[in-house]
Amino acid sequence: MSNMFEIENLRIAFNTKRGELNAVRGVTLSIAKGESVGIVGESGSGKTVMSRASMGLLRGRRVKREGSVKLNGIELLTMTAKEIRELWGKQIAMVFQDPMTALNPVRRVGPQMAEALVKRMGMSKDAANARVLELLALVRLPEPEKQVVKYPHQLSGGMRQRVMIAMAIACEPEILFADEPTTALDVTVQAQVLELMGDLRQRLGMAMVIITHDLGVVATHTDKIAVMYGGEVVEIAPTKELFANMRHPYTEALMKSIPRLDRAPGERMPAIAGTPPDPVAERVGCAFAPRCAYATDKCHTEHPELTDAGNGHAYRCFFPLGAK
Ligand SMILES: Nc1ncnc2c1ncn2[C@@H]1O[C@H](COP(=O)(O)OP(=O)(O)OP(=O)(O)O)[C@@H](O)[C@H]1O
Ligand SMILES: [Mg+2]
Helix, strand or coil, X not given: CCCCEEEEEEEEEEEECCEEEEEEXXXXXXXXXXXXXXXXXXXXXXXXXXXXXXXXXXXXXXXXXXXXXXXXXXXXXXXCHHHHHHHECCCEEEECCCHHHHXXXXXXXXHHHHHHHHHHHCCCHHHHHHHHHHHHHHCCCCCHHHHCCCCHHHCCHHHXXXXXXXXXXXXXXXXXXXXXXXXXXXXXXXXXXXHHHHHHHHHHCCEEEEEECCHHHHCCCCCEEEEEECCEEEEEEEHHHHHHCCCCHHHHHHHHCCCCXXXXXXXXXXXXXXXXXXXXXXXXXXXXXXXXXXXXHHHHHCCCCCEEEECCEEECCCCCCCCC
């Protein structure tokens, strides 16, 4: 069976004052129809750049894009901006990292949603208004009629996030990228939003990519997880397999930094010691080696390729955890 969405050896570099910044360094990822994928990694690991590029965005003169991104066999990277716009919303959609930047702060929620539907789908005004209420009910926004007359800042964070999700699924896309959809939310609301997205995925049959720095967020509601570090996928596995049998030391470090409910309020979770790699500097060995407790000389001088461990599990490490 061919995959609905195929990212192959995707590389994204920005031309910056400091030199070429390699944000994404050869990511390969395939997503089947209806599949749910988690992308996890620290700040700066390239999650947003990878997903925006996959959605056909990031097309400026300062951006170098290499590799391939195919939706149902059709290449997106070489499409014109106009061709991409045709797909946007209808086949591919994205919930952006910051809902406040994606919503117009000086317009009421209902009218701005309706206007987008009129523009995107050529609906009549009345039909669009009705559809807005339907969508808001679908994302379980309480009392939609009362919310549509409010301005974005009058909604809670969880409500705003639901509005964003409602907009993204308005045209029932085949694949939805959700960039940190729950970061700003408290734990209970976070769980509700994830529950909702899982529910919508099943109801609409769409594939979903959830991007987060918190491995705990994607422990449920995903079929597989890709762990990103320094612009690369360093480990990928079906979700259960990853938690039962993680091989990469970075995945282990991420696991230890999952926020836990039983931690005392105010108690800081253990951060991963050291700093992420400089995306401008030339890279020789393993990206994680400088922070890795298990690193040897080889790790500092040779770059590990992805090792296929079978059953959809692969990792980029010379000395994986659990090796005999
Ligand atoms: N438009 C841009 N121009 C130059 N550099 C950029 C641009 N966008 C992102 N970067 C750089 O690319 C790297 C990857 O950034 P990205 O936003 O993808 O990280 P992220 O994993 O999404 O982090 P976060 O968890 O903070 O959202 C970073 O070093 C960032 O500074
Ligand atoms: Mg990001």
